[in-house]
Structures are given as structure tokens and as C-alpha cells.
Amino acid sequence: MGELKLMKGNEALAEAMIRVGCDGYFGYPITPQSEVIEYLSREATPRTGMVILQAESEVASINMIYGAAGAGRRVATTSSSPGISLMQEGLSYIAGAELPCLVVNVVRGGPGLGTIQPSQSDYFQATKGGGHGDYHLIVLAPYNVQEMVDFVKLGFELAEKYRNPVMILADGAMGQMMEKVVLFDQQPRKTEFPEWATTGKPKDKPHRVVTSLFIEPEVMEQVNLRLQAKYREIEQKEVMFQTIDTEDADYIFTGFGLGARIAMKAMEIARSKGIKVGLIRPITVYPFPYSIYKEIAPKIKGILDIELNAGQMIEDVRLAVEGKVPVEFFGRMGGMIPDPESVVEHFEKVFLGGK
Amino acid sequence: MTEEAIFAGFGGQGILSMGMILAYAGMIEGKEVCWMPSYGPEMRGGTANAITIISDKLISSPIISRFDSVVALNQPSVDKFEHKIKEGGVLIYDASNILKPPTRKDIQIYGVQGSETAIKLKNVRVLNMVILGSFIAARKTVDPKAIYKALESVLPERYHHLLPLNQKAFEEGMALIN
Incomplete structure (x- = not known):
């Protein structure tokens, strides 16, 4: 059994990202989840060498995720509703390119710039696609601070198992409140990367290409059929309630x-x-x-x-x-x-x- | 046992810490705890509050609208939360700060000289500990020993030389009720 602590949801989430052996975090601060990047920039790099980078916008951070995930790294970003809307194009590309990553939405009231108070009004966006194309994120909905920790671990497991982006759909209250949490032990960062990862071309093997562009419709349909088969498998095996x-x-x-x-x-x-x-x-x-x-x-x-x-x-x-x-x-x-x-x-x- | 409390007052009075210390103390005693601060526009307006729930069983909603106990350190908080206390509940307010005292007859009301006591201790910043002492004396939610232990966790180490002062403030606050 791990350590028992009293933690804010956002900080617990950040701590879990460090402990799960995350290689990188790219994000941009927005209430009510700014504590995540604050905590990570203070704690993460000295402990595990994890890269923490404040991007110039949410559009940039999701594309940094795309790049780093393409290189087989375990990466995460967090934001709140308006920032997550900015990330939708990137999420569609990541789903299309079948890359694992973790995205956390600490939802606030909308539409538009809205309010900073807790809300759940991004359910449709999270569960039905959000960006363009026939794709799904795997979406986990925590109801306490413990699940803010547990779902970071579970999220990466699912993301890597299915090569699919995973979203934690939280809200302002989950981010701001403090509860008891049991933290899991520090896991080492990965030293081996998947065979599809763009880690450099070995002499004896072909180029590894990560893309969501398949210009021939016959090929694009096959990609879609593969994606849909994957979603059916997820619907069969991964339902939790x-x-x-x-x-x-x-x-x-x-x-x-x-x-x-x-x-x-x-x-x-x-x-x-x-x-x-x-x-x-x-x-x-x-x-x-x-x-x-x-x-x-x-x-x-x-x-x-x-x-x-x-x-x-x-x-x-x-x-x-x-x-x-x-x-x-x-x-x-x-x-x-x-x-x-x-x-x-x-x-x-x-x-x-x-x- | 379930205590559904809210601590409310001006920003800078140590409102959020009061709830946090109580939550830590609850955890030390092995209870379920939940602390939910206001972080919205009301913070920008100068008032702050923290809902703090301590219970023997799993805590359902972290956000509630009726309370067993209210601690109010300014007038707007008395005005806002007096009518949200459950019948038989408790309202503790800083008598040195309130012009229009609460009037309900179906709750227990304690107007304690918190600020005066803190001034006597030569540090107005321990007002929150004085009032927390009164709160624990009135409610007995946790043992004072758990509060002292919690203080060590909540106060950053560089302030640990202030632990005895904070404990003294807490004891003075308890004496205001007993």
C-alpha cells in the first residue's frame, strides 16, 4: 500500500503523472487547473527528469503531445474547457495517427470563455468526438481525488494498450478540493519504445511513419474500419461503472x-x-x-x-x-x-x- | 458522526487554512475528510470560504448548502450563512468584527472575542487559530491533539517556530467557549 496524503485534486493528478513515469508534460495555464503545471514545474524535473514545458498556447501544447507521443514517449497535457476546444484539431490527428497520450479536461462552465466554476458541459465534446472525423477518445470520469490519481495510471495503460488518446473528464471541484489519497509508488520511466515509434531509422529497417493523412479513399476507409474495430473492442472490454x-x-x-x-x-x-x-x-x-x-x-x-x-x-x-x-x-x-x-x-x- | 462545516470571512484571515487544518486533523484520526475552497468570483470580491466535511463514513457531495456549523469572520459571511445552518446547529462569529449580530433562536450562537484575543497574543494573524479553538470546544469534531499535529503539516517548516504561538492561540480560543 502506498502513502496516504491529503491533496488537492489538481496536485494529486500532477503527482500521479510524475509517479507513473511520464516523459513529458506540455500545457498552458487556465483556471481551474493551473495548479497542475505549477506543481509539475516545481516537482517533476528534479525527481524524474520529466520535461515540463509551458507552451505558447493550447494549440501548441497538443501538437507537442502529438510529436512526443509519435516518438513513443509517455506524455500528458491538461487544460480546461476553452483550452480543450483549441486542442480538438490536434486530438483528431492523434486519434487518426493512433497515438497514446493522456489529456485532462478540468471542466468549467461554458459556452465561450464562460466561467471558472465547475461544470460538466463538455460531455458531448469528450464522448462523441469533439474534433472532426469518426473517432473516439477513451473517457474516464473521476468522482473523487483518489480517482484523479488512479485514472492517470489506468489512462496510460488503456492509451498504450489501444494506441488511442485517453481523456480524464473532471471538473473544477475535482481539481480544487482536497481529499485523502493513497499514492502508488514511483514507476521508472520507459527505456524501450514501441516498434512504431519514430525514434530514428535503423539501417536495416524501413522508415517509420506516423501520420493521419491517407489520401487514397480506399486506404482511408481501411484505416477507419480498423479504428471502428478497435472502438468495438474497447466497448466490449473496457466499460466501467x-x-x-x-x-x-x-x-x-x-x-x-x-x-x-x-x-x-x-x-x-x-x-x-x-x-x-x-x-x-x-x-x-x-x-x-x-x-x-x-x-x-x-x-x-x-x-x-x-x-x-x-x-x-x-x-x-x-x-x-x-x-x-x-x-x-x-x-x-x-x-x-x-x-x-x-x-x-x-x-x-x-x-x-x-x- | 458527520460534521458539515463552512469557514467564511475576508481573504487574508486564514479562512482556508482553518478548514484545511481541521481536514488534516480528521485524517490523522482516521476519518473521511473533504475540503472544498471557494475559488470563484467571490474570492476576487474579498470574501473566501471553505466547506469542510469530516465523517466516519464515505462523504457524498463535497458541495453542500446546509451546514451543521458555520464559522463567520466578517459581516457578509454572517448575513450569507446564518440561514443555511441546520436546526440545532452552531454559528461561531468574531464578535470584534460584527456590527449586526445573528438573531436565530433555533441554533447555538457563540460571539467570541477572537480579534481581541489575537491582539492580546500580539499577533493578529493567529485569529484563525483562536476561532478554530472555539470551534473545537463547541463542536468537539476532533481531539485538540490532532489539531496540533495537523498544524505541523499545514504550516511550512520555515514557520515552525510559530507552532507554540499557534497552539497557545488555539487554547485561548477553546477557553472563550468553556
Whole structure:
């Protein structure tokens, strides 16, 4: 068992990047995640020799990621919503070129420059593509500071296993709050690189090319078919979710990340009133855990989806239950936080006839 | 046991540290802890707050709107949080800083002479420790020994010569309640 510490989400994330043996971090500060680059520039290089570079913009940092990942290095960047929007072109290229890397979005309220307060309004962008072309990121949604640590390790494992960019979809609260964390031990940085990495042409082997440009449509379609086969495999093997007290539940609350934490509190309040509520929390939001909702739908009377947005994940929940059970929504937008009492009030109004 | 507290006041009064010290102390006692600071536009307006939750069981929402206890070190914080305290809860405020005292009858209210005590100790910056002492005396959320140990973690080493002063301030604060 590793060390127990009290840490801010952003700092825990940065510490995990050092410990996982990251070779480089390229980023640009933006609230509410600037502590990541602050922490890394103070701690990382003396400990592991990790390269920490503040780029001139988010467009530059994602392209530095593209380059370093192409050379087989373990690299990460972090930003918040407006910065992540700037990275979308690069992410599409990285997905097209099938390179592993870790990108963290500490989401703030939008659209536009928006607000610095916590939000979940980048769910569609994260899970449905974001950039151009038929591609997916693998998207992990942490709901506490411990998962900010664990998902750095898991994220790189998945990224390297599938040669696919992984995103941690957090929010301002996950970044700013302090909780107990158990840190894993320092891992050595890699000294061997994959056979596709552009580490220099050996005399006896052909050039290694990393690209997302396949100008012949016949070839481009084959690339797409390979990508789609990979996404189906990910959907088969990598779905993660958590359920709480679903066995006797008449109703389900659902949400991811901070939304799930608020749903848990609302569930405590509802249970104290004698209403049997359970919880489903998607941990991977791509691949989305459709099957658990489908399985539970015939056994319950309704689902209340709680998000810090106008209702985005709810589309996946509705797809999953195929109309077999009503799915209602409660959310706040623009950096406002749904309060658990209001969640329960809304639940009573829509499901119990305003009792 | 679950304590859902908020510490609120002006920036520079050590509001965020009060919550952080309590969170550390909770962790030292093996409890679940969560500390959520305000970092938004209200910080720029001069007031700061930190929600601090200490519990025997897993903590659900880190952001809550009703509190067992409120520590308010300025008038806007009393005005903002007095009506968000659960019935039977506690409000501790710095009597030296408040012109319009709280009025609720269904909660316990302690107006403590925090700033005066800190001035007596010849360091206004220990106001937060005085008030934290009063808080622990009123709430008994953690043992004072855990607070002293937590202080060592929260105070950077170059300030460790101030540990005895901070402990003294904390004890004085406890005495204001007992």
C-alpha cells in the first residue's frame, strides 16, 4: 500500500503523472487547473527528469503531445474547457495517427470563455468526438481525488494498450478540493519504445511513419474500419461503472463525476424519507455502460439523471433504456451546483406527483 | 458522526487554512475528510470560504448548502450563512468584527472575542487559530491533539517556530467557549 496524503485534486493528478513515469508534460495555464503545471514545474524535473514545458498556447501544447507521443514517449497535457476546444484539431490527428497520450479536461462552465466554476458541459465534446472525423477518445470520469490519481495510471495503460488518446473528464471541484489519497509508488520511466515509434531509422529497417493523412479513399476507409474495430473492442472490454443500493431500488439516480457525488447525497436524503433509491455511476463515459441501464430498466419505476449541464449524458441513458422506463433530468448550468435538497424536491415532483 | 462545516470571512484571515487544518486533523484520526475552497468570483470580491466535511463514513457531495456549523469572520459571511445552518446547529462569529449580530433562536450562537484575543497574543494573524479553538470546544469534531499535529503539516517548516504561538492561540480560543 502506498502513502496516504491529503491533496488537492489538481496536485494529486500532477503527482500521479510524475509517479507513473511520464516523459513529458506540455500545457498552458487556465483556471481551474493551473495548479497542475505549477506543481509539475516545481516537482517533476528534479525527481524524474520529466520535461515540463509551458507552451505558447493550447494549440501548441497538443501538437507537442502529438510529436512526443509519435516518438513513443509517455506524455500528458491538461487544460480546461476553452483550452480543450483549441486542442480538438490536434486530438483528431492523434486519434487518426493512433497515438497514446493522456489529456485532462478540468471542466468549467461554458459556452465561450464562460466561467471558472465547475461544470460538466463538455460531455458531448469528450464522448462523441469533439474534433472532426469518426473517432473516439477513451473517457474516464473521476468522482473523487483518489480517482484523479488512479485514472492517470489506468489512462496510460488503456492509451498504450489501444494506441488511442485517453481523456480524464473532471471538473473544477475535482481539481480544487482536497481529499485523502493513497499514492502508488514511483514507476521508472520507459527505456524501450514501441516498434512504431519514430525514434530514428535503423539501417536495416524501413522508415517509420506516423501520420493521419491517407489520401487514397480506399486506404482511408481501411484505416477507419480498423479504428471502428478497435472502438468495438474497447466497448466490449473496457466499460466501467459503479452501482450503489440498486438491489431493492424502485428508482435510480444517475450521474458521473461531481454529478454522481451530488446524486449520492440526494440518495441519502431520499432513503431517509423511505424512498428506495439506488445509484448508477458511469466511470467510463466512453465506452458508456449502456448494458447496466438496460438490465435494470424493467425492475424500476424511473431514472433521474443529475448533471452540471443542460442534459447531455441523459441522451445515452435514454438510448440505453430504450423507452422502457421514464428518464427525467435535473441540472444546473454555467458553473452553478445542483443542491441535493433540490434534486430530491425535483424527483418528488416528477415521479411522486409533487408530494 | 458527520460534521458539515463552512469557514467564511475576508481573504487574508486564514479562512482556508482553518478548514484545511481541521481536514488534516480528521485524517490523522482516521476519518473521511473533504475540503472544498471557494475559488470563484467571490474570492476576487474579498470574501473566501471553505466547506469542510469530516465523517466516519464515505462523504457524498463535497458541495453542500446546509451546514451543521458555520464559522463567520466578517459581516457578509454572517448575513450569507446564518440561514443555511441546520436546526440545532452552531454559528461561531468574531464578535470584534460584527456590527449586526445573528438573531436565530433555533441554533447555538457563540460571539467570541477572537480579534481581541489575537491582539492580546500580539499577533493578529493567529485569529484563525483562536476561532478554530472555539470551534473545537463547541463542536468537539476532533481531539485538540490532532489539531496540533495537523498544524505541523499545514504550516511550512520555515514557520515552525510559530507552532507554540499557534497552539497557545488555539487554547485561548477553546477557553472563550468553556
